[in-house]
Amino acid sequence: MTIIEIANNKTVSIIEQLKERLDGTVRNIYGEEILEFNNKIGCGTIRNVAFDWGITLLDYDVCFNEDLKIVYKLTESSPVEFLFISKGMMQYSADNTDYVELDRFQNVIISNKLNSKNVFVFPSTVDVQLNVIQVTSSEYEKKKNNNINSLPEKLLSVFKGSNENLPYKHFGGHNLKIASVIKNLNNTQGSGIIKSLSIEGQLNLILALQIAEHKNFINKNVLPDSLSQNDMKKVHDVANYIVNNVSKYMSIKSLSSLFGLTPKKLQSGFKLLYSKSVNEYIRQIKLEIARDLIKNTDNSISEIVYSIGYRSRSYFSKIFYDKYSILPTDYRDSIKKGLKAKAE
Structure with a gap:
């Protein structure tokens, strides 16, 4: 030693x-x-x-x-x-x-x-x-x-x-x-x-x-009886899995089965750790990754939509606008204008 x-x-x-x-x-x-x-x-x-x-x-x-x-x-x-x-x-x-x-x-x-x-x-x-x-x-x-x-x-x-x-x-x-x-x-x-x-x-x-x-x-105010420390670690693992597998279809049922948690425990854990439901968390991660891809790659909006596991570009545009108050195409145009202005 x-x-x-x-x-x-x-x-x-x-x-x-x-x-x-x-x-x-x-x-x-x-x-x-x-x-x-x-x-x-x-x-x-x-x-x-x-x-x-x-x-x-x-x-x-x-x-x-x-x-x-x-x-x-x-x-x-x-x-x-x-x-x-x-x-x-x-x-x-x-x-x-x-x-x-x-x-x-x-x-x-x-x-x-x-x-x-x-x-x-x-x-x-x-x-x-x-x-x-x-x-x-x-x-x-x-x-x-x-x-x-x-x-x-x-x-x-x-x-x-x-x-x-x-x-x-x-x-x-x-x-x-x-x-x-x-x-x-x-x-x-x-x-x-x-x-x-x-x-x-x-x-x-x-x-x-x-x-x-x-x-x-x-004061012995521990986690709810329905959630053990091992359960909470599994919830953390689920969150990492979502980030690393954003292109895959994920449901509460499939994630619960994959990580050995009941749907109720999975939802409770996400509410406790992230103040979001599982689906809200998945949507947030998908939108954040899509935003970065729009900003940092030349991939088309349609390619980006498919890469994060969505099939409807119109649905993606709607939730993107709800999140960032700008459409994906307008966001990309604003970035290009900014880069052009810097170059000039």
């Missing part, structure tokens, strides 16, 4: 310390510090972005060739950390004792005493996507309208700097709403102020969802 020790000091950044052991290259883009590596140790990307009020994003998209342990020594501060794994699994320990397996889609909140160690073990040959939002509570308290007094009692004591409930560990429920927002976070487009504001906004939303899950968990 490879062991890497990292100190959370202000002299050398976490990314630079990781680079010393993982090799690779570091890029700094609009405040994002990004380590990329591909060698005998493994491959992947680790990103670090700092914001005001003590909030920092540290995310991993990695795969190591052997078990790798990262030991974070809390020498200067001990942030409250909100963890979420979108892919794979890993282990966590406070000071190398009582290792706990962290599951995919599980909401995790941890904090440790100053001068202690947070230990993370990445298993070999497993693709891991880990999102960590670190909150330095002493800085966050300076934020106006922080409303931290509404936090549950033990978590509030941690934010207030008390050692009474440290090390703090919340290994909560599985939450696919958080997974959906993190997916958007990882796919954030744009550059400069646009990208920075988008990332910061999504971080605040993720924090809100993680704190809400924490409250629901300790």
Whole structure:
């Protein structure tokens, strides 16, 4: 097992310390510090972005060739950390004792005493996507309208700097709403102020969802009895299937049979996760893909209609107009005019 020790000091950044052991290259883009590596140790990307009020994003998209342990020594501060794994699994320990397996889609909140160690073990040959939002509570308290007094009692004591409930560990429920927002976070487009504001906004939303899950968990407000965590994972798989098979005919009955869910559970899961029925979700995905094809390809409108599984161009034009308030042909014409104007 490879062991890497990292100190959370202000002299050398976490990314630079990781680079010393993982090799690779570091890029700094609009405040994002990004380590990329591909060698005998493994491959992947680790990103670090700092914001005001003590909030920092540290995310991993990695795969190591052997078990790798990262030991974070809390020498200067001990942030409250909100963890979420979108892919794979890993282990966590406070000071190398009582290792706990962290599951995919599980909401995790941890904090440790100053001068202690947070230990993370990445298993070999497993693709891991880990999102960590670190909150330095002493800085966050300076934020106006922080409303931290509404936090549950033990978590509030941690934010207030008390050692009474440290090390703090919340290994909560599985939450696919958080997974959906993190997916958007990882796919954030744009550059400069646009990208920075988008990332910061999504971080605040993720924090809100993680704190809400924490409250629901300790108050035992779990998912409806008819939907297990395994059911919710299946619903997430159905959503991915829809995106990747948009040209196929899909019905609630066929999707339910394919993924081993009752139609009622499938509908309930989509309402819970996406605030849409299954058919509404399918229509949205088809329209979004069609919009991008109209914009980025020379395929005819009829070809695009067939590629997303529709057979009636008039029906497609109607629902496209209902969604975007413009007909598909007019949308393409407006894009061509825009490109022509730029060329001139």
